[in-house]
Amino acid sequence: MTTQSTSAETTTDRIMLGVALMIGFCLTAPLLDVAAKLASDIIPVGQITAARFLVQVGLMLPFCIAMGLSFRFNGRLGLLTVRATLLMLSTFFFISALRVMPLADALAIVFIEPFIVMLVGKYAFGEDVGPRRIAAAGVGFLGVVLVIQPSFATFGAVALYPLGTAVCFAGYVLVTRGLRGRLHPVMMQFHTGLIASLMCVPVVWIANGTGVAALDPVWPVGIYWVWLLGVGFFASVSHMMMTYGLTLAPSSTLAPMQYLEIPVATVLGLLVFAQFPNAMALAGIVLIMGAGLYMIHRERVTSRVTTRPHAPI
Numbered sequence: 001m002t003t004q005s006t007s008a009e010t011t012t013d014r015i016m017l018g019v020a021l022m023i024g025f026c027l028t029a030p031l032l033d034v035a036a037k038l039a040s041d042i043i044p045v046g047q048i049t050a051a052r053f054l055v056q057v058g059l060m061l062p063f064c065i066a067m068g069l070s071f072r073f074n075g076r077l078g079l080l081t082v083r084a085t086l087l088m089l090s091t092f093f094f095i096s097a098l099r100v101m102p103l104a105d106a107l108a109i110v111f112i113e114p115f116i117v118m119l120v121g122k123y124a125f126g127e128d129v130g131p132r133r134i135a136a137a138g139v140g141f142l143g144v145v146l147v148i149q150p151s152f153a154t155f156g157a158v159a160l161y162p163l164g165t166a167v168c169f170a171g172y173v174l175v176t177r178g179l180r181g182r183l184h185p186v187m188m189q190f191h192t193g194l195i196a197s198l199m200c201v202p203v204v205w206i207a208n209g210t211g212v213a214a215l216d217p218v219w220p221v222g223i224y225w226v227w228l229l230g231v232g233f234f235a236s237v238s239h240m241m242m243t244y245g246l247t248l249a250p251s252s253t254l255a256p257m258q259y260l261e262i263p264v265a266t267v268l269g270l271l272v273f274a275q276f277p278n279a280m281a282l283a284g285i286v287l288i289m290g291a292g293l294y295m296i297h298r299e300r301v302t303s304r305v306t307t308r309p310h311a312p313i
Helices: 002-039 045-066 077-098 103-110 113-125 131-179 185-207 224-248 251-273 279-307
Strands: none
Touching: 002 045, 002 077, 002 103, 002 224, 002 251, 045 077, 045 185, 045 224, 077 103, 077 131, 077 185, 103 131, 103 251, 103 279, 113 131, 113 279, 131 279, 185 224, 251 279
Protein backbone atom coordinates (compact mmCIF):
# COMPACT_ATOMS: atom_id res chain seq x y z
CA MET A 1 0.00 0.00 0.00
CA THR A 2 2.84 2.37 0.87
CA THR A 3 4.58 1.61 -2.42
CA GLN A 4 1.38 2.23 -4.36
CA SER A 5 0.80 5.48 -2.48
CA THR A 6 4.34 6.66 -3.19
CA SER A 7 3.96 5.75 -6.86
CA ALA A 8 0.69 7.68 -7.09
CA GLU A 9 2.26 10.71 -5.43
CA THR A 10 5.20 10.54 -7.84
CA THR A 11 2.83 10.41 -10.82
CA THR A 12 0.84 13.34 -9.45
CA ASP A 13 4.02 15.34 -8.91
CA ARG A 14 5.12 14.67 -12.49
CA ILE A 15 1.76 15.76 -13.86
CA MET A 16 1.76 18.92 -11.74
CA LEU A 17 5.27 19.76 -12.95
CA GLY A 18 4.12 19.17 -16.52
CA VAL A 19 1.16 21.50 -15.94
CA ALA A 20 3.48 24.14 -14.46
CA LEU A 21 5.77 23.90 -17.49
CA MET A 22 2.83 24.29 -19.88
CA ILE A 23 1.65 27.36 -17.96
CA GLY A 24 5.20 28.67 -18.25
CA PHE A 25 5.03 28.08 -22.00
CA CYS A 26 1.75 30.00 -22.30
CA LEU A 27 3.19 32.92 -20.34
CA THR A 28 6.52 32.95 -22.21
CA ALA A 29 5.57 32.23 -25.83
CA PRO A 30 3.61 35.51 -26.26
CA LEU A 31 6.74 37.37 -25.11
CA LEU A 32 8.43 35.98 -28.24
CA ASP A 33 5.65 37.58 -30.28
CA VAL A 34 5.97 40.89 -28.42
CA ALA A 35 9.74 40.97 -29.00
CA ALA A 36 9.25 40.16 -32.71
CA LYS A 37 6.62 42.89 -33.12
CA LEU A 38 8.84 45.46 -31.39
CA ALA A 39 11.88 44.44 -33.44
CA SER A 40 9.94 44.63 -36.72
CA ASP A 41 9.69 48.41 -36.41
CA ILE A 42 13.11 48.73 -38.07
CA ILE A 43 14.43 45.18 -38.57
CA PRO A 44 13.32 43.17 -41.65
CA VAL A 45 11.23 40.05 -41.10
CA GLY A 46 13.83 37.78 -42.70
CA GLN A 47 16.53 39.03 -40.35
CA ILE A 48 14.29 38.49 -37.29
CA THR A 49 13.50 34.97 -38.51
CA ALA A 50 17.19 34.17 -38.94
CA ALA A 51 18.01 35.59 -35.50
CA ARG A 52 15.29 33.45 -33.92
CA PHE A 53 17.01 30.26 -35.07
CA LEU A 54 20.60 31.41 -34.60
CA VAL A 55 19.95 32.30 -30.96
CA GLN A 56 18.12 29.00 -30.47
CA VAL A 57 21.15 27.07 -31.72
CA GLY A 58 23.53 29.10 -29.55
CA LEU A 59 21.43 28.56 -26.42
CA MET A 60 20.80 24.85 -26.95
CA LEU A 61 24.30 23.76 -27.98
CA PRO A 62 25.71 23.81 -24.40
CA PHE A 63 22.75 21.76 -23.15
CA CYS A 64 23.21 19.18 -25.90
CA ILE A 65 26.90 18.85 -24.98
CA ALA A 66 26.22 18.74 -21.22
CA MET A 67 23.58 16.03 -21.71
CA GLY A 68 25.97 13.96 -23.81
CA LEU A 69 23.54 13.77 -26.73
CA SER A 70 24.58 12.45 -30.10
CA PHE A 71 24.70 15.01 -32.91
CA ARG A 72 24.01 12.37 -35.56
CA PHE A 73 20.93 12.74 -37.72
CA ASN A 74 20.23 8.97 -37.51
CA GLY A 75 19.01 8.90 -41.09
CA ARG A 76 16.40 11.59 -40.41
CA LEU A 77 18.04 14.49 -42.24
CA GLY A 78 15.26 14.63 -44.84
CA LEU A 79 12.43 14.84 -42.30
CA LEU A 80 14.39 17.28 -40.15
CA THR A 81 14.94 19.51 -43.18
CA VAL A 82 11.22 19.48 -43.98
CA ARG A 83 10.46 20.20 -40.31
CA ALA A 84 12.90 23.12 -40.24
CA THR A 85 11.57 24.54 -43.51
CA LEU A 86 7.98 24.45 -42.28
CA LEU A 87 8.88 26.09 -38.97
CA MET A 88 10.94 28.75 -40.77
CA LEU A 89 8.05 29.61 -43.10
CA SER A 90 5.61 29.55 -40.20
CA THR A 91 7.80 32.03 -38.30
CA PHE A 92 8.30 34.28 -41.33
CA PHE A 93 4.55 34.49 -42.04
CA PHE A 94 3.67 35.19 -38.43
CA ILE A 95 6.24 37.95 -37.91
CA SER A 96 5.10 39.50 -41.20
CA ALA A 97 1.56 39.59 -39.82
CA LEU A 98 2.64 40.94 -36.43
CA ARG A 99 4.22 43.99 -38.06
CA VAL A 100 0.74 45.41 -38.66
CA MET A 101 -1.89 43.22 -36.96
CA PRO A 102 -2.87 43.20 -33.28
CA LEU A 103 -1.11 40.43 -31.38
CA ALA A 104 -4.26 38.63 -30.21
CA ASP A 105 -5.88 38.67 -33.67
CA ALA A 106 -2.86 37.13 -35.39
CA LEU A 107 -2.38 34.48 -32.69
CA ALA A 108 -6.06 33.52 -32.67
CA ILE A 109 -5.98 32.81 -36.41
CA VAL A 110 -2.93 30.57 -35.93
CA PHE A 111 -4.96 28.45 -33.48
CA ILE A 112 -6.85 27.05 -36.46
CA GLU A 113 -3.82 24.74 -36.81
CA PRO A 114 -5.26 21.88 -34.64
CA PHE A 115 -8.33 21.76 -36.89
CA ILE A 116 -6.13 21.53 -39.99
CA VAL A 117 -4.10 18.70 -38.42
CA MET A 118 -7.31 16.87 -37.54
CA LEU A 119 -8.80 17.21 -41.03
CA VAL A 120 -5.54 16.14 -42.70
CA GLY A 121 -5.44 13.14 -40.38
CA LYS A 122 -8.96 12.17 -41.38
CA TYR A 123 -8.87 12.70 -45.13
CA ALA A 124 -5.18 11.98 -45.86
CA PHE A 125 -4.36 9.29 -43.30
CA GLY A 126 -7.78 7.77 -42.65
CA GLU A 127 -7.85 8.60 -38.93
CA ASP A 128 -11.17 8.13 -37.14
CA VAL A 129 -12.71 11.58 -36.70
CA GLY A 130 -16.39 11.86 -35.81
CA PRO A 131 -18.95 14.39 -37.08
CA ARG A 132 -18.86 16.39 -33.83
CA ARG A 133 -15.19 17.18 -34.19
CA ILE A 134 -15.68 18.05 -37.87
CA ALA A 135 -18.49 20.41 -36.81
CA ALA A 136 -16.16 21.94 -34.21
CA ALA A 137 -13.60 22.51 -36.96
CA GLY A 138 -16.29 24.29 -39.00
CA VAL A 139 -17.07 26.57 -36.06
CA GLY A 140 -13.35 27.25 -35.64
CA PHE A 141 -13.00 28.23 -39.29
CA LEU A 142 -16.01 30.53 -38.91
CA GLY A 143 -14.22 32.17 -35.99
CA VAL A 144 -11.16 32.70 -38.18
CA VAL A 145 -13.32 34.42 -40.82
CA LEU A 146 -14.66 36.78 -38.16
CA VAL A 147 -11.12 37.62 -37.02
CA ILE A 148 -9.76 38.04 -40.54
CA GLN A 149 -12.59 40.15 -41.94
CA PRO A 150 -11.91 43.44 -40.07
CA SER A 151 -8.14 42.88 -40.29
CA PHE A 152 -8.38 42.28 -44.05
CA ALA A 153 -10.39 45.47 -44.48
CA THR A 154 -7.74 47.41 -42.55
CA PHE A 155 -4.46 45.73 -43.50
CA GLY A 156 -5.22 43.94 -46.77
CA ALA A 157 -3.70 40.57 -47.76
CA VAL A 158 -1.28 40.63 -44.83
CA ALA A 159 -4.23 39.53 -42.67
CA LEU A 160 -4.00 36.16 -44.43
CA TYR A 161 -0.41 35.57 -43.31
CA PRO A 162 -1.44 33.93 -40.01
CA LEU A 163 -3.30 31.35 -42.11
CA GLY A 164 0.00 30.59 -43.82
CA THR A 165 1.51 30.17 -40.37
CA ALA A 166 -1.29 27.80 -39.35
CA VAL A 167 -0.89 25.65 -42.49
CA CYS A 168 2.90 25.47 -42.18
CA PHE A 169 2.75 24.75 -38.45
CA ALA A 170 0.19 22.00 -39.05
CA GLY A 171 2.68 20.37 -41.41
CA TYR A 172 5.41 20.89 -38.80
CA VAL A 173 3.28 19.06 -36.22
CA LEU A 174 2.60 16.17 -38.59
CA VAL A 175 6.31 15.79 -39.42
CA THR A 176 7.15 15.96 -35.71
CA ARG A 177 4.78 13.05 -35.13
CA GLY A 178 6.77 11.05 -37.65
CA LEU A 179 10.00 11.82 -35.78
CA ARG A 180 8.63 11.07 -32.33
CA GLY A 181 10.74 8.51 -30.49
CA ARG A 182 13.48 8.53 -33.14
CA LEU A 183 15.45 11.52 -31.80
CA HIS A 184 15.82 13.09 -28.38
CA PRO A 185 13.48 16.13 -28.14
CA VAL A 186 16.36 18.47 -27.26
CA MET A 187 18.43 17.20 -30.17
CA MET A 188 15.44 17.50 -32.48
CA GLN A 189 15.05 21.17 -31.54
CA PHE A 190 18.78 21.79 -31.98
CA HIS A 191 18.88 20.18 -35.43
CA THR A 192 15.76 22.09 -36.48
CA GLY A 193 17.31 25.38 -35.42
CA LEU A 194 20.62 24.55 -37.09
CA ILE A 195 19.06 23.57 -40.43
CA ALA A 196 16.74 26.60 -40.40
CA SER A 197 19.74 28.86 -39.67
CA LEU A 198 21.68 27.36 -42.58
CA MET A 199 18.73 28.17 -44.84
CA CYS A 200 17.98 31.65 -43.48
CA VAL A 201 21.45 33.17 -43.18
CA PRO A 202 22.50 32.80 -46.86
CA VAL A 203 19.20 34.33 -48.00
CA VAL A 204 19.65 37.35 -45.74
CA TRP A 205 23.32 37.62 -46.76
CA ILE A 206 22.46 37.62 -50.47
CA ALA A 207 19.65 40.14 -49.89
CA ASN A 208 22.06 42.62 -48.29
CA GLY A 209 21.89 45.88 -50.21
CA THR A 210 19.11 44.74 -52.56
CA GLY A 211 16.47 46.96 -51.00
CA VAL A 212 14.03 44.05 -50.57
CA ALA A 213 12.12 45.28 -47.53
CA ALA A 214 11.46 41.87 -45.98
CA LEU A 215 15.01 40.54 -46.38
CA ASP A 216 17.60 43.32 -46.71
CA PRO A 217 19.31 43.30 -43.27
CA VAL A 218 20.05 46.34 -41.12
CA TRP A 219 22.42 46.84 -38.20
CA PRO A 220 20.33 46.88 -34.99
CA VAL A 221 20.77 49.86 -32.69
CA GLY A 222 20.17 50.27 -28.96
CA ILE A 223 17.15 48.46 -27.55
CA TYR A 224 16.55 46.67 -30.85
CA TRP A 225 19.40 44.30 -29.98
CA VAL A 226 17.36 43.26 -26.95
CA TRP A 227 14.22 42.69 -29.00
CA LEU A 228 16.12 40.73 -31.65
CA LEU A 229 17.87 38.48 -29.12
CA GLY A 230 14.64 38.19 -27.13
CA VAL A 231 12.90 36.54 -30.10
CA GLY A 232 15.37 33.63 -30.04
CA PHE A 233 15.58 33.50 -26.25
CA PHE A 234 11.83 33.32 -25.61
CA ALA A 235 11.36 30.90 -28.52
CA SER A 236 13.96 28.51 -27.06
CA VAL A 237 12.74 28.75 -23.47
CA SER A 238 9.05 28.42 -24.26
CA HIS A 239 9.41 25.49 -26.65
CA MET A 240 11.67 23.58 -24.27
CA MET A 241 9.14 24.05 -21.47
CA MET A 242 6.40 22.69 -23.71
CA THR A 243 8.59 19.79 -24.89
CA TYR A 244 9.47 18.69 -21.36
CA GLY A 245 5.95 19.33 -20.12
CA LEU A 246 4.65 16.84 -22.66
CA THR A 247 7.10 14.21 -21.37
CA LEU A 248 5.74 14.59 -17.83
CA ALA A 249 1.99 14.86 -18.32
CA PRO A 250 -0.49 13.47 -20.87
CA SER A 251 -1.10 15.68 -23.89
CA SER A 252 -4.85 15.40 -23.19
CA THR A 253 -4.22 17.17 -19.88
CA LEU A 254 -1.98 19.88 -21.30
CA ALA A 255 -3.63 20.59 -24.67
CA PRO A 256 -6.54 22.70 -23.33
CA MET A 257 -4.09 24.84 -21.39
CA GLN A 258 -2.41 26.04 -24.58
CA TYR A 259 -5.42 28.29 -25.22
CA LEU A 260 -4.21 30.34 -22.25
CA GLU A 261 -1.83 31.90 -24.79
CA ILE A 262 -4.64 33.92 -26.35
CA PRO A 263 -5.77 35.87 -23.25
CA VAL A 264 -2.11 36.39 -22.30
CA ALA A 265 -1.42 37.76 -25.79
CA THR A 266 -4.53 39.95 -25.54
CA VAL A 267 -3.34 41.49 -22.26
CA LEU A 268 0.20 42.02 -23.59
CA GLY A 269 -1.15 43.56 -26.78
CA LEU A 270 -3.19 46.00 -24.72
CA LEU A 271 -0.36 46.86 -22.30
CA VAL A 272 2.51 47.11 -24.78
CA PHE A 273 0.84 48.24 -28.01
CA ALA A 274 -2.51 49.65 -26.79
CA GLN A 275 -4.25 47.24 -29.21
CA PHE A 276 -7.39 45.27 -28.38
CA PRO A 277 -9.53 43.11 -30.70
CA ASN A 278 -12.68 44.81 -31.95
CA ALA A 279 -16.09 43.25 -31.29
CA MET A 280 -16.14 41.08 -34.42
CA ALA A 281 -12.58 39.82 -33.90
CA LEU A 282 -13.30 39.18 -30.22
CA ALA A 283 -16.35 37.09 -31.16
CA GLY A 284 -14.18 35.12 -33.58
CA ILE A 285 -11.54 34.53 -30.90
CA VAL A 286 -14.21 33.19 -28.54
CA LEU A 287 -15.49 30.84 -31.27
CA ILE A 288 -11.98 29.55 -32.03
CA MET A 289 -11.21 28.91 -28.36
CA GLY A 290 -14.59 27.29 -27.71
CA ALA A 291 -14.36 25.05 -30.76
CA GLY A 292 -10.80 24.05 -29.91
CA LEU A 293 -11.63 23.16 -26.32
CA TYR A 294 -14.69 21.21 -27.44
CA MET A 295 -12.63 19.27 -29.96
CA ILE A 296 -10.13 18.35 -27.23
CA HIS A 297 -13.05 17.24 -25.03
CA ARG A 298 -14.38 14.99 -27.82
CA GLU A 299 -10.92 13.48 -28.33
CA ARG A 300 -10.83 12.61 -24.62
CA VAL A 301 -14.27 11.02 -24.78
CA THR A 302 -13.33 9.01 -27.87
CA SER A 303 -10.07 7.91 -26.25
CA ARG A 304 -11.91 6.66 -23.16
CA VAL A 305 -14.35 4.68 -25.28
CA THR A 306 -11.68 3.04 -27.45
CA THR A 307 -9.46 2.11 -24.48
CA ARG A 308 -12.25 0.90 -22.18
CA PRO A 309 -11.81 -2.84 -21.54
CA HIS A 310 -14.51 -5.11 -22.95
CA ALA A 311 -16.70 -6.98 -20.51
CA PRO A 312 -15.96 -10.72 -20.38
CA ILE A 313 -18.22 -12.80 -22.58
